Amino acid sequence: MAEKLTAVYAGTAVDTEMGVVCLKERGIPAKAYPVSTDPVAQTVFQNSSQEQKDEKMKGLLRQAADEGCERYFVYCNSLSGSIDFSAIGEELGISIVTPLQVYKQLAGNYHKLGIICANANGIIGVERTMLAANPDLDILSAGMLSVVVEIEKNTPPDELVAKHHLGELAAWFKSNGCEALVLGCTHFPYFKDALAKVTDLPLIDPALHTTPESQALYAAKMKTAQPGNPGSTTTSTRFHGCACFISFYILRITSTGVALAHVGGIPPYCSSSFTMIRVK
Numbered sequence: 001m002a003e004k005l006t007a008v009y010a011g012t013a014v015d016t017e018m019g020v021v022c023l024k025e026r027g028i029p030a031k032a033y034p035v036s037t038d039p040v041a042q043t044v045f046q047n048s049s050q051e052q053k054d055e056k057m058k059g060l061l062r063q064a065a066d067e068g069c070e071r072y073f074v075y076c077n078s079l080s081g082s083i084d085f086s087a088i089g090e091e092l093g094i095s096i097v098t099p100l101q102v103y104k105q106l107a108g109n110y111h112k113l114g115i116i117c118a119n120a121n122g123i124i125g126v127e128r129t130m131l132a133a134n135p136d137l138d139i140l141s142a143g144m145l146s147v148v149v150e151i152e153k154n155t156p157p158d159e160l161v162a163k164h165h166l167g168e169l170a171a172w173f174k175s176n177g178c179e180a181l182v183l184g185c186t187h188f189p190y191f192k193d194a195l196a197k198v199t200d201l202p203l204i205d206p207a208l209h210t211t212p213e214s215q216a217l218y219a220a221k222m223k224t225a226q227p228g229n230p231g232s233t234t235t236s237t238r239f240h241g242c243a244c245f246i247s248f249y250i251l252r253i254t255s256t257g258v259a260l261a262h263v264g265g266i267p268p269y270c271s272s273s274f275t276m277i278r279v280k
Helices: 013-024 039-046 050-066 077-082 085-092 101-107 120-133 145-152 157-163 166-175 188-196 214-221
Strands: 006-010 030-034 071-074 112-117 138-143 181-183 276-279
Touching (some): 112 166, 157 166, 166 188, 181 188
């Protein structure tokens, strides 16, 4: 019997295609449904009203169903952190799969971590997920949208790392006691090897912490109900991820248990604009 078609959702055409390739390498047919035209437009979308975001995603989910998709996979950290996919799934009668579990697994192995994401929505989602698993984890984070923009322009990795002073940023994380640096964006494994040349701080690509059972879990647990089918059953399936890049799923963000502080200044060696968030 032919494998069911999976709809892949991410911020832009670039990371959506990354998710499609990731699934196809595992024999899972997939079709791309990018949400925005570019990283800046995606960040603007993520900070629009909840109603606007929900309606946009429901429209894309229904479109995928009309085009023959029976599975739904979100492949963008910041997008997952800005939308309550659990509520949307319940309303449409479907299961929307995202690989949340990998962040929970990582959290228990460390006392202090640095995390870099595309923007603040990604930061909050990753930190919220990790702190749920390890409340004592100390985290320093940075959102770096300008780096995502460079990646989508195909800037060579070594040039990108030098231009945005990512080696110096890694040194800053290390000097503050971080045991490792998590690449918390689906785009960032693009420059992992280049960054590893200029830092001895361990770099964590969450995708490498997947399990051999991930594809079997996907096939066994993913529900195939169509949006709007009142007879379907909604589940909250956790998929351990793909071998290339990682996304995650997070429920509606609240401020409970999370202390956020905007740092006005940034390290003088960092040319990228970012927000620092410390959570204890």
